[in-house]
Amino acid sequence: MLTNKTLISEIKNIISHSREKAVRSVDNQRTLMYWHIGQRIFEEEQHGEDRAEYGTYLIKSLSEELQPEFGSGFSYRQLNWYRQFYKTFPIVSALRTQLNWTQYKLLTSIDDEHKREYYIAESVKNNWSARQLERQINSSLYERLLISNDKESVLAIAKGDVLPIEPLQIIKDPMILEFLGLKRESAYYEKDFEQAIITHLQDFLLELGNGFSFVARQKRIHLDGDDFFVDLVFYNRLMQCFVLFEIKTKKLNHEDLGQLQMYVNYFDRKEKLEHENKTIGILLCADKNNSLVKFTLPENNKSVLASKYELYLPTESQLLEALKMELDEFQTNENKE
Structure with missing residues (x-):
């Protein structure tokens, strides 16, 4: 028979685990929402005759309509982020559920595809928080490993395809x-x-x-x-x-x-x-x-x-x-x- 102390501990764990899953689910849905918004903005841009000029006008107009009703998450700057998010990750099924929007914003700012793949693999494998990911990017972790390795080896080890031997x-x-x-x-x-x-x-x-x-x-x-x-x-x-x-x-x-x-x-x-x-x-x-x-x-x-x-x-x-x-x-x- 379970003691009261054990029962309370188990129920607390159930509550904590469920809350964590709920938060991850909400954040994943938010990330998908931003991706779909970015997709629609990008697709609509392609219909403009002068794409650069039309893109600026389009995002500004959207912001003026959306921000009063839905808040600062739909400012001109944020909508630009959503557009760039879609351009950087154009395949929705490839998005990782382990990563949240803050992490994707950090990854979207990385131009080098190999470098971006490295940080994605390490974030997923090590369950990095957004703060930890930001710190690793700011400390140029990827570049420091390249001093003694080639890009393929660094990425393969990060993905777990091979184990380090040296x-x-x-x-x-x-x-x-x-x-x-x-x-x-x-x-x-x-x-x-x-x-x-x-x-x-x-x-x-x-x-x-x-x-x-x-x-x-x-x-x-x-x-x-x-x-x-x-x-x-x-x-x-x-x-x-x-x-x-x-x-x-x-x-x-x-x-x-x-x-x-x-x-x-x-x-x-x-x-x-x-x-x-x-x-x-x-x-x-x-x-x-x-x-x-x-x-x-x-x-x-x-x-x-x-x-x-x-x-x-x-x-x-x-x-x-x-x-x-x-x-x-x-x-x-x-x-x-």
């Missing part, structure tokens, strides 16, 4: 940590930086991406009387491996890389199970020298990576310029060899 397929460089609320011009102790990540762990997991879960902080390693502590330990279920983070609030050096390599070796020999893949170590640093990383670590290294962090959201042009500089530097080093 760290560079899911690890971003740089990592954007604006959510920590730290000022980039200030100096921080590594323990303070680590505490900020723990405080904002959900946002940090969002930045890390698919498949990550938190395991431990300051994981103790005891070696013949000496103690060492790994800053942060995560596990990635897609790659089936531990991911270790060491935080350096200064420019990294070869000693930092050697220390992290030791931690990775320890986890591979003492912590990972037989069916799991090799441990990945990431140095999250304020600055890095790519050549130093390359020549400190063994050739064909895929276990230890360095990722620079940024404490503010860059503009897309700033990020693309930074990526271009990194690619040029990499190409120069390759040519020298």
Whole structure:
């Protein structure tokens, strides 16, 4: 027999679940309404002799008729959004019920089809809220992944068509940590930086991406009387491996890389199970020298990576310029060899 407490809990869950379904249903119907309005506006535009001029006149006239009766959702600006929504997503059956109108507005503003498909796939797979989607777009997540991957691979992993097999397929460089609320011009102790990540762990997991879960902080390693502590330990279920983070609030050096390599070796020999893949170590640093990383670590290294962090959201042009500089530097080093 159910206890009163259990019965109340189950009924509360039923109510919450039903309310959530009702909200999603209403929002889905609203999205479909906007799509159909956009379709009719677009079709009507095609009948005008001067399409651009007629389109402006048409939307303005509609707004003047609809807004007094139905409110600000039918302003000139909003009706333009509905028209653009239809143009961007012309097949109604292709609309995802998991996405709401706010998310579709964000996606409609993306011109690149590959980029738009990527954010749709990630939003659906990870159940991103509109705020989370906006943050990922503003942090140029797609562009950051392109530094080490091609468009087809990035999209295939997002859709779940293939699983990542190398760290560079899911690890971003740089990592954007604006959510920590730290000022980039200030100096921080590594323990303070680590505490900020723990405080904002959900946002940090969002930045890390698919498949990550938190395991431990300051994981103790005891070696013949000496103690060492790994800053942060995560596990990635897609790659089936531990991911270790060491935080350096200064420019990294070869000693930092050697220390992290030791931690990775320890986890591979003492912590990972037989069916799991090799441990990945990431140095999250304020600055890095790519050549130093390359020549400190063994050739064909895929276990230890360095990722620079940024404490503010860059503009897309700033990020693309930074990526271009990194690619040029990499190409120069390759040519020298």
